[in-house]
Amino acid sequence: DIQMTQSPSSLSASVGDRVTITCRASQDISNFLAWYQQKPGRVPKLLIYAASTLQSGVPSRFSGSGSGTDFTLTISSLQPEDVATYYCQKYNSALLIFGGGTKVEIK
């Protein structure tokens, strides 16, 4: 089975910092990778699909990159409203797997 490994599991950064979260698949998943944001106590929200396509309405400070096994979610300038847990998910087949999540906090 494919495993999805996110790192770090948590991070603390200052407002305005560039934040990078990585997600590694144990097998090649091409670009079938999505990123979700879940704010505390809220419903998860799709941020990015196809590894780098921003969902409508998502601020442009979010970006995704990667293909194959290594992927990155970048927040170019961290804002207070970005405090959340971020999850990657592979979807190259109808067997979806989430990464373990990365909790982002403000320093």
Next chain:
Amino acid sequence: EVQLVQSGAEVKKPGESLKISCKASGFTFTNYWIGWVRQMPGKGLEWMGLVYGGDSDSRYSPSFQGQVTMSADKSIRTAYLQWNSLRASDTAMYYCAVTGSAWQYYLDYWGQGTQVTVSS
């Protein structure tokens, strides 16, 4: 506007059965998969499975195969998640979500969640 409206919170005893629902609007229900996701208290997201709105074809995570049943009633645009015998470990928030398309399985729009509490 795409909307997924889930049924309300449930409190059940171990061994009881339960069926929760996810009513869809704003898209062609028969052309999409509905996914179910579990989130246990303080934990991450776990994908449980997918059910196709057109014919109730279902795909399950190995972790949930045999533990739950997913179905869909296209006449009322509603997907269901069902347990025959609940356990305390089923206590969690359950989300439904619609996929990006029939072949793009990312989870595009999400329901508000259904809290299930199983306690004696």
